[in-house]
Each structure stands twice: as structure tokens, then as C-alpha cells.
Amino acid sequence: MQELRALPPGLARSLASRRPALLAASLGSCNALRRSPARTGSIAALLIGACAAVLGFPAIGAVLAWFAAHGVLTGTISAGLFALPLMRRKSRLLASTSASWLAALPVSAPLSPRALGALLRLLPLLALAGLAWAGGRIEAAAAAHLIGAAALGALAGVAVGAIVSRALGLGAPGSQYASLRRARARWAEAPSLRPLSYWPVARGRIFSRPKSLARVALLVALCLPLGTSGELALVVLAACLAAYGLVLLSLAAARVAFEAARWLAPTGVDRRRFALALEWRALLKQMVGCLLMVLLARLIGLPWAFRLGIPVCAAILLASWASTAVCCALACRRAGLGAAIRGP
Amino acid sequence: MSTASREGIGKDDAQALCVRGLRAGYDKHVVLADIDLDLQRGEWLALLGPNGTGKTTLLHCIGGILVPAAGQIWIGGRSLREDPRGAKRVLGFGCAPERLPGLLTGRQCLEVYAAAKGLAAIGAEVLELMDAFAFAPMLDRFVDSYSTGARQKLAVLLSLLGDPALVVLDEAFNGLDPASALVLKQHLRRRVSGDACAVLLATHSLDLVERYSDRAALLLEGRIARQWDQEALEALRACPEGLEAALAAASAGS
Numbered sequence: 001m002q003e004l005r006a007l008p009p010g011l012a013r014s015l016a017s018r019r020p021a022l023l024a025a026s027l028g029s030c031n032a033l034r035r036s037p038a039r040t041g042s043i044a045a046l047l048i049g050a051c052a053a054v055l056g057f058p059a060i061g062a063v064l065a066w067f068a069a070h071g072v073l074t075g076t077i078s079a080g081l082f083a084l085p086l087m088r089r090k091s092r093l094l095a096s097t098s099a100s101w102l103a104a105l106p107v108s109a110p111l112s113p114r115a116l117g118a119l120l121r122l123l124p125l126l127a128l129a130g131l132a133w134a135g136g137r138i139e140a141a142a143a144a145h146l147i148g149a150a151a152l153g154a155l156a157g158v159a160v161g162a163i164v165s166r167a168l169g170l171g172a173p174g175s176q177y178a179s180l181r182r183a184r185a186r187w188a189e190a191p192s193l194r195p196l197s198y199w200p201v202a203r204g205r206i207f208s209r210p211k212s213l214a215r216v217a218l219l220v221a222l223c224l225p226l227g228t229s230g231e232l233a234l235v236v237l238a239a240c241l242a243a244y245g246l247v248l249l250s251l252a253a254a255r256v257a258f259e260a261a262r263w264l265a266p267t268g269v270d271r272r273r274f275a276l277a278l279e280w281r282a283l284l285k286q287m288v289g290c291l292l293m294v295l296l297a298r299l300i301g302l303p304w305a306f307r308l309g310i311p312v313c314a315a316i317l318l319a320s321w322a323s324t325a326v327c328c329a330l331a332c333r334r335a336g337l338g339a340a341i342r343g344p
Numbered sequence: 345m346s347t348a349s350r351e352g353i354g355k356d357d358a359q360a361l362c363v364r365g366l367r368a369g370y371d372k373h374v375v376l377a378d379i380d381l382d383l384q385r386g387e388w389l390a391l392l393g394p395n396g397t398g399k400t401t402l403l404h405c406i407g408g409i410l411v412p413a414a415g416q417i418w419i420g421g422r423s424l425r426e427d428p429r430g431a432k433r434v435l436g437f438g439c440a441p442e443r444l445p446g447l448l449t450g451r452q453c454l455e456v457y458a459a460a461k462g463l464a465a466i467g468a469e470v471l472e473l474m475d476a477f478a479f480a481p482m483l484d485r486f487v488d489s490y491s492t493g494a495r496q497k498l499a500v501l502l503s504l505l506g507d508p509a510l511v512v513l514d515e516a517f518n519g520l521d522p523a524s525a526l527v528l529k530q531h532l533r534r535r536v537s538g539d540a541c542a543v544l545l546a547t548h549s550l551d552l553v554e555r556y557s558d559r560a561a562l563l564l565e566g567r568i569a570r571q572w573d574q575e576a577l578e579a580l581r582a583c584p585e586g587l588e589a590a591l592a593a594a595s596a597g598s
Contacts, residue, residue: 183451183484188466191459195452202447263443266407268432269460277456336408336428 054131061137064129068142071149078153082121083161125150193273197281199260204252204282208245216244235297235305242293243316246286250320253282254327261331271337275328286320357421360385360510360542361406366415368398368405375401376566379415385509386539388532390553391546392591393563399546400440402563403514406544407437420509433461436508436541438516441495446488450479450498453487457502469531470504476527477501492519500528507540514546529556550587554580560587562594570594 016023033040054060067074126147133143181198220240224233260278290313297305331337359382366379375398383389391399404410406417408424408431417424420434445453458466474480477497487495496519503511511532517525533556535541547553553560560577562570572580572590580586 181449181452183449184455187451187455188471191455191463191466193456193459195448196456198452199445199447259445262409263439263445264457264460265409266432266435266437266439267457267460268408268429269462274460336411 051131054128054137055135058137061132061135064132064146065138065142068138068146068149071145074146074149075153075156078150079157079160082154082157083164122147122151122154193269193277196260196274196277197279200249200253200256200278200282201285203256204245204249204285207248207252212248213241213244217241235300235302239293239305239309242289243312246289246316246320249282249286250323253279253320253324257324257327257331258334261328261335261337265335265337269337271329271332274332274337275325279324279328283317283321283324286317290314290317357509358385359383359418360387360420361544362416362418363406364416366402366405366412366417368401368410368412368415370401374413374566376405376412379566379568381561381568383510383542383544385542386536387558388536388543388545388556390557390560391544391563392548392550392553392560394595397563398566399563400514403437403512403544403546406510406512407435407439408432433506434509436503436505436511438499438503438511438513440514441492441499441519444487444490444495444498447486449484449486450490450494451483453498454483454501454505458505461506463506466505467507469507470501473504473527473531474501476531477524493521493524496520497524504531504535509541511535511541511543513543515548516545517547517549517552532556550591553577554587562591564595 012023033043129138129143129146132138133140138146181195184192217237217240220237221233224236228236257275257278261274264274294306294309294313297309361381361383363379363381366381367374367377369375379402381389391402393399401410405412406419406424408428417431419431422430422434424431448456454466454470474483479494479497479501482490482494482498487498490498496516500513500516503513503516517528520528529552532543536543536558545552545557554577557577558574560572561568572587577587580590583589
């Protein structure tokens with residue numbers, strides 16, 4: 001309770017009664033820092049190093065000044081960075097609030113100010129600009145321009161993110177990856193296996209989450225030889241990411257085939273109906289993805305990419321279809337779907 | 345047993361379940377040995393036994409999820425080995441809640457399961473039970489976001505699709521709130537009383553066995569150690585210590 005005593009009594013009481021989650025998080029951070037002096041020391045060293053880098057490298061001042069001079073670009077980047085996470089922030093906040101150990105307390109933390117807490121991400125930029133100004137790397141006006149453009153962009157991004165989230169229903173309860181489809185009107189009168197096809201696609205989205213794609217992007221970027229033109233680098237990176245996405249969708253389809261076959265084993269569904277219903281949407285998505293890649297290569301005037309793209313896409317599609325068919329057959333066999341069960 | 349009488353086993357439509365000489369396990373580990381079990385339509389059989397004794401393995405064999413090493417299973421008069429589709433058509437299997445597809449919604453699960461069973465429509469009884477469970481608001485949520493109780497309700501609803509002759513449930517009352525549990529008990533009792541189906545329920549709840557089951561079987565170390573018929577259960581209901589003491593005695597005796 002030392003930390004609580006260190007706070008002014010009024011503030012501690014107000015935090016405990018109105019923002020218990022914030023108080024608990026602050027106390028937790030204090031405890032973590034106190035428990036591990038080595039960690040605290042390394043954080044302090046990192047901060048001091050960052051300050052030294054800002055003050056010691058003139059290039060940082062030049063970069064900040066460039067962004068300050070191009071206010072529209074800075075604002076747009078900032079808007080994009082704030083809009084994208086906010087589209088799902090509301091549902092995540094709702095989920096974390098309901099799962100919190102403080103959920104039973106008679107305190108209702110309003111959601112909108114908590115969503116606006118995303119704006120706290122501007123603090124590091126504020127600190128960077130302030131430090132660069134204090135170190136004489138940029139002028140006060142440039143620092144103000146930079147912060148102003150970023151803040152305006154962030155506000156616009158928060159607004160756009162909230163509106164898009166509400167309009168598209170991205171904050172709908174449920175999975176973070178699978179998108180909610182409108183139910184068929186006659187789902188009970190004429191049930192169909194069609195919704196089964198959403199499962200591999202959703203699993204594919206989980207596999208190709210940004211964290212996984214970032215690793216591939218990093219690996220591809222590191223493999224590019226020095227002197228590669230920016231245009232070529234972008235084309236290679238985009239093609240690799242798209243191909244990786246297609247491969248991940250195939251892996252997802254294969255994995256879901258086993259899960260779905262096990263789930264539907266007690267129904268005795270026909271093997272062919274099962275395989276078709278499960279995989280058609282994933283295969284269609286792969287085909288459309290391949291077509292788009294080839295067409296884009298043609299449109300941006302890369303004949304070599306166009307020529308190379310067609311056989312590569314055809315090979316990916318064929319391999320994907322073959323692997324999916326084999327996995328479905330194996331899954332059905334293992335789950336005993338549709339055929340006589342093997343005896344002892 | 346003569347060839348003629350062996351051929352006749354399990355082929356009776358009124359017999360919801362017939363298990364003969366069932367042996368099953370995982371790799372070299374034998375879990376079930378020489379299981380014989382009969383269940384008529386209009387009966388509710390509670391399967392009892394300590395953890396790890398093979399209750400779920402037995403249910404998985406009946407559900408066609410696990411291929412037995414030996415023995416035969418007939419469901420509604422159809423052999424699970426020779427006519428699996430026919431046998432599964434009259435089987436209602438309540439899968440484990442954690443096996444439900446998390447990336448589909450409850451409505452999609454119901455629709456897909458009904459279509460997989462070849463049903464023309466989802467029966468009114470199931471839709472009524474869904475309303476009685478107050479499950480309708482959950483229908484368009486992803487199963488991933490369901491609580492244990494909601495998953496359990498969905499698993500039960502799936503098992504009752506298509507008016508099955510045999511309903512197989514594994515600890516189906518775990519996680520259900522008392523009101524929903526009562527609704528389910530009454531619903532199953534009504535189905536059983538009308539001779540529409542039989543219920544095979546693996547459970548640890550002795551209260552449920554004493555108040556709702558017609559028969560009970562105790563599974564110990566992969567074998568059926570003891571069975572209680574309706575009269576025996578009636579007699580146990582009259583005793584102060586009831587089934588608990590009988591189970592302890594049977595376990596000690598074996």
C-alpha cells in the first residue's frame with residue numbers, strides 16, 4: 001500500500017472508486033518495476049540511449065523536420081495508423097472488460113473515453129518532438145507543426161475508425177477473424193451444408209494474421225540483394241505475401257478438413273458432399289487471388305511478372321486443390337465418414 | 345450362441361442400442377473389454393463410473409468416432425460397421441462442447457449438422473427447445489465466444505436433430521443453469537416416455553440417475569461391473585443412502 005499512500009488521499013480515493021482498473025494497472029506496473037531492478041535498469045538505459053540518439057544524430061532532426069513540412073502526408077499516415085486498430089478496439093474493450101477480475105464492481109467505466117485512450121499513443125511522438133526541439137535539432141514551429149498534424153490525423157483516424165466499425169459491424173461480438181454473415185431466411189426449413197465453407201476461410205485469416213505476414217515480409221526484404229530498385233522490391237514483396245496467403249489458405253483448409261470430419265462423424269454425411277461444401281469457398285478465393293495477381297502484373301506493365309505469374313499461379317492452384325482433396329479423403333477415412341467402418 | 349440367434353441380434357427396430365463383445369482402446373492401451381449392452385426405445389440408461397474408466401470411449405465407439413478393436417454395435421437395428429450411414433441416421437450424438445467449431449455461429453452449426461444428417465428441415469421440437477433454453481439471442485454469435493453452458497446447449501440441440509432413435513450424451517448437464525437443466529430433463533423424459541427414443545447418458549450426477557433414469561450401469565476398469573434395472577433403482581430411492589452406498593459397495597466388490 002506504499003504506492004497508495006504516496007498519492008494524494010483525494011486522488012487515491014477517486015481512482016479507487018471511479019477508475020479501479022486504472023489504479024490496479026498502475027499498481028501492477030509499479031510492482032513489476034520494483035520486483036525486477038534489472039528490468040527497470042534496462043528500461044532506463046534504453047530511454048537514455050534513445051534520448052542520446054535523438055540529440056546525437058542530426059538525421060533524426062532532418063527526418064522530423066521533413067515530416068513537419070509535409071503536414072498532409074503526416075496527418076494521413078497518422079489517420080491510417082489510428083483508424084485501423086480502432087475498428088476492432090470497441091469489441092476488444094468490451095471483451096476485456098467483461099473478462100476482467102474487476103467486472104463485478106459497481107463501476108461502469110464509459111467506453112468512449114476508453115476508446116479515445118488510443119490517442120495516448122501520440123505521447124511518444126510528443127516526447128520525441130519535444131526532445132528534438134530541446135536539443136536544438138528542429139525549430140519550435142516545426143515541432144508544433146509535426147505534433148499538430150499528427151494529432152489532427154489521429155483524431156480524424158479515430159473518427160473514421162469508429163464510423164467504419166459501426167457501419168460495417170466490425171465490432172460485432174464473436175471471433176476476431178471470421179466475419180459475421182447474414183443468416184439465410186430459410187435456414188431451418190431447408191438446411192444446407194453451405195455455411196461449412198466459411199470455416200476454412202476464417203481459419204486462413206487466423207493463419208495469415210499480421211504477425212505471421214510481418215515475419216515473411218522481413219525475410220523477403222532481407223533476401224533482396226543490395227541495389228534492387230524500389231519498384232522491383234515492392235513487386236517481389238507483394239507477390240511473396242500473396243503467394244504465402246494462398247499457401248496458408250491451403251493449410252487452413254487441410255486442417256479444418258480433419259476438425260470438421262471429426263465433428264460430423266456421427267452424422268454419416270456423404271464424403272463428396274462434405275468435401276465440396278467445406279472447400280469450395282477457399283478454392284474460389286485462391287483462384288480469384290491468383291487472377292488478381294496476374295492481372296495486376298499486367299496492368300502495372302510488368303510483362304515478365306505476367307509471364308512468370310501465370311505458370312506459378314497455375315502450379316499453386318493445382319498443388320492446393322490436390323492437397324486439399326487428399327486431406328479431405330484422409331480426414332473422411334480417419335473419421336469413418338460416408339463409408340463402411342473398417343472392422344478389427 | 346447359434347448362427348441363427350447371432351444373426352438376429354440387434355436387428356430389432358425397437359432396440360435402440362445393442363452392443364456385443366465390444367473391445368476398444370488407444371494404440372496398445374485397452375480401455376474397454378467385452379462390453380455387452382442393450383437399450384430399448386423408451387428407456388433412459390445412465391452410465392456411471394469413475395474418471396478414466398472408459399465411459400467417453402464407449403460413447404465414442406457408439407458415435408462412430410472411434411473404431412472398436414472387436415465387437416459389434418447396432419443402432420436402431422442397423423449395424424454401425426456394415427451400414428454406418430443407416431445407423432448414424434437414427435443416432436443423436438452430443439459431441440463434447442470443446443469439439444464444436446468455434447469459427448461458425450450457432451445457427452450455422454445447426455444448419456450444417458441438419459444438412460449433414462440429410463434432414464429436409466429442422467424439427468419444431470428442437471426449435472421449441474431452443475426457445476426454452478433462451479438460446480435464440482446466441483444464434484448469430486460465434487461458438488468461440490460461447491460460455492460452457494451455451495456450448496452445452498448447442499451440443500444438446502445438435503444431438504436432438506432429426507428425431508433420433510438413440511440419444512447419446514456425455515456429461516450433458518455440466519455447466520447448464522438449473523432452469524435449463526430442468527427443461528432438458530423434462531424434454532428428454534417426454535421423448536423417452538413416448539417411446540420415441542432411448543437416452544444413453546454418461547454422468548456423475550446421482551440425483552439425476554435416481555430421479556430420471558430407468559436403468560443404470562456402472563463401468564469399472566473397462567467392464568460393466570453392475571447394472572440396476574427399474575425395480576432396483578426404485579428400491580434404492582427408498583433407501584436413505586440410496587445409490588451412493590450401492591455404488592460404493594459395487595466399486596469395493598469389484
